[in-house]
Amino acid sequence: MSDLPANETRFLADAEALAREIPDGASIGLPPDYSPVAMAVVRALVRRGARDLKLIGVPVLGLCADILIGAGCVREVETSAVTLGEAGLAPRFTEAAEKKRIKIIDATCPMIHTGLQATEKGVPFMPLRGVLGADLVAHHPDWKTIDNPYAKGDPLLLAKAIVPDVALFHARWADEAGNVWVGRRRELATIAHASRACYVSYEELKSGDMLEDELLAPGCISSVYVTAVAQAPRGAWPLGVPGAYGIDDAHLMHYARLAKTAAGFQQYLDEFVLKTVAA
Amino acid sequence: MSYAKEELLAVTIARLIGDARHVAVGAASPIPATSAFLLKQKNSSLRISLLQKRSGNPFTEGSRELFDLAGQGRIDVFFLGGAQIDGEANINLVEAEGKRFPGSFGSAYMYFAAGKTILFREEHSARVLVKKVDYVSAPGWSPLEVQRRGGPAALLTGKALFQWQKEKRRFLLQSVHPGSSAEDVRANTGFDYDAPASVPMTAAPTSEELALIRGPVARVIAENYPEFARRVWGAALAVLRPA
Numbered sequence: 178m179s180d181l182p183a184n185e186t187r188f189l190a191d192a193e194a195l196a197r198e199i200p201d202g203a204s205i206g207l208p209p210d211y212s213p214v215a216m217a218v219v220r221a222l223v224r225r226g227a228r229d230l231k232l233i234g235v236p237v238l239g240l241c242a243d244i245l246i247g248a249g250c251v252r253e254v255e256t257s258a259v260t261l262g263e264a265g266l267a268p269r270f271t272e273a274a275e276k277k278r279i280k281i282i283d284a285t286c287p288m289i290h291t292g293l294q295a296t297e298k299g300v301p302f303m304p305l306r307g308v309l310g311a312d313l314v315a316h317h318p319d320w321k322t323i324d325n326p327y328a329k330g331d332p333l334l335l336a337k338a339i340v341p342d343v344a345l346f347h348a349r350w351a352d353e354a355g356n357v358w359v360g361r362r363r364e365l366a367t368i369a370h371a372s373r374a375c376y377v378s379y380e381e382l383k384s385g386d387m388l389e390d391e392l393l394a395p396g397c398i399s400s401v402y403v404t405a406v407a408q409a410p411r412g413a414w415p416l417g418v419p420g421a422y423g424i425d426d427a428h429l430m431h432y433a434r435l436a437k438t439a440a441g442f443q444q445y446l447d448e449f450v451l452k453t454v455a456a
Numbered sequence: 457m458s459y460a461k462e463e464l465l466a467v468t469i470a471r472l473i474g475d476a477r478h479v480a481v482g483a484a485s486p487i488p489a490t491s492a493f494l495l496k497q498k499n500s501s502l503r504i505s506l507l508q509k510r511s512g513n514p515f516t517e518g519s520r521e522l523f524d525l526a527g528q529g530r531i532d533v534f535f536l537g538g539a540q541i542d543g544e545a546n547i548n549l550v551e552a553e554g555k556r557f558p559g560s561f562g563s564a565y566m567y568f569a570a571g572k573t574i575l576f577r578e579e580h581s582a583r584v585l586v587k588k589v590d591y592v593s594a595p596g597w598s599p600l601e602v603q604r605r606g607g608p609a610a611l612l613t614g615k616a617l618f619q620w621q622k623e624k625r626r627f628l629l630q631s632v633h634p635g636s637s638a639e640d641v642r643a644n645t646g647f648d649y650d651a652p653a654s655v656p657m658t659a660a661p662t663s664e665e666l667a668l669i670r671g672p673v674a675r676v677i678a679e680n681y682p683e684f685a686r687r688v689w690g691a692a693l694a695v696l697r698p699a
Contacts, residue, residue, distance in 0.1 A: 236519060258559030262483060274556035283550055286562035287523035307568030309602050310595035313560060330601050363518030
């Protein structure tokens with residue numbers, strides 16, 4: 178029998194409780210800023226002093242990675258990019274990279290997706306075209322080239338199966354059966370399917386079982402993949418939840434300005450992360 | 457008729473896109489987006505996929521769908537830039553001279569899989585246009601045995617338009633924009649390239665193109681790139697969109 182969890186989703190008290198479930202040293206699959214990020218749990222991870230995390234950007238990372246890196250929670254990052262989008266470079270990531278304080282494995286978006294899809298299928302790797310000749314290939318520890326076994330003289334790149342210890346993201350709804358609804362943000366489903374444990378904060382609880390509803394079911398991730406959930410209203414803030422609330426652009430610009438210096442970043446942590454303790 | 461630099465760049469890119477069926481435009485690309493919507497005014501069947509569009513979204517399978525579409529050959533034109541771009545059309549989005557940039561995104565894949573890629577970087581300096589990139593995020597060309605659907609078609613900067621010569625693996629200076637000159641371009645380009653004896657000026661936007669850009673196109677762009685629209689068409693948009 179596999180040791181992957183496939184039993185009942187646990188309902189935890191709050192974001193702090195979710196953060197306590199994620200051990201130091203864990204590898205965490207995280208979505209980009211345009212997909213719902215469990216920011217309340219990220220702040221709780223900083224408050225609990227998480228250490229040695231490995232962040233996996235699916236396929237890129239933004240604010241959550243910059244905060245975790247700045248707060249000293251991160252050992253390693255594998256991602257196709259770290260960016261604050263319209264707010265510019267991610268300043269704590271940039272400084273940590275330039276001063277070589279963290280290990281960075283540079284990837285490219287479809288190789289991350291493909292590595293997770295291999296894990297979804299339970300196979301050790303999946304092939305992809307393109308990318309060959311990029312320095313990314315030479316520097317990546319897990320990518321190999323093979324010749325197409327069906328047509329000789331056709332080199333292909335292999336993405337080794339990526340198995341995050343933890344999937345962490347935010348959802349619009351959870352239901353009483355432990356399913357979560359993410360709508361069209363299916364990269365969240367890919368992370369959930371491929372990870373050994375999956376923690377989800379959510380906006381609102383729906384009664385019943387969303388999988389019984391033909392309209393809601395296609396946007397759901399089944400509870401079979403979900404280890405534990407906890408309610409966190411506006412838990413993606415200052416990022417958004419599509420259809421519910423948008424990205425707080427002014428706050429993101431404020432962060433980008435402050436985080437340019439270590440002192441400014443500490444001021445941000447004091448004001449928006451360390452003082453805020455969930456009720 | 458006077459026009460903004462952004463409008464010249466947008467119509468130039470529109471001419472490069474040509475008769476594509478499906479153009480995908482990235483998040484930080486308001487000028488290519490302007491080009492695509494200008495073309496859509498003339499060809500309503502053109503499909504434009506704005507990536508990371510804030511409300512609505514062309515995809516239902518998450519962020520991998522763009523790459524799956526491209527892998528099948530369903531994306532005709534894509535746009536890439538670079539912290540550095542070299543004379544062999546290699547691009548670098550990772551690091552140069554001790555400075556770290558965000559990362560390669562999907563470039564290493566899209567450069568192969570999209571039907572053609574238009575390289576676009578407004579800054580035209582020897583710092584950006586280098587002899588050899590410090591890090592290859594995505595290569596400009598591939599050895600014969602590597603199957604590759606697409607690659608660079610052209611490089612557009614704030615000073616000039618270069619055409620990519622696939623067989624020679626070299627750029628050819630095609631035109632310079634008003635305000636620049638062949639000498640200015642040569643002085644500010646770190647790589648070597650071919651150039652005709654007499655380099656023409658980049659064709660200016662027509663009054664018809666400008667009317668479309670400042671009317672229906674500006675309104676679409678303002679929804680998705682509000683800062684850019686305010687900067688370029690601020691006053692005009694205020695007239696078009698009374699409170």
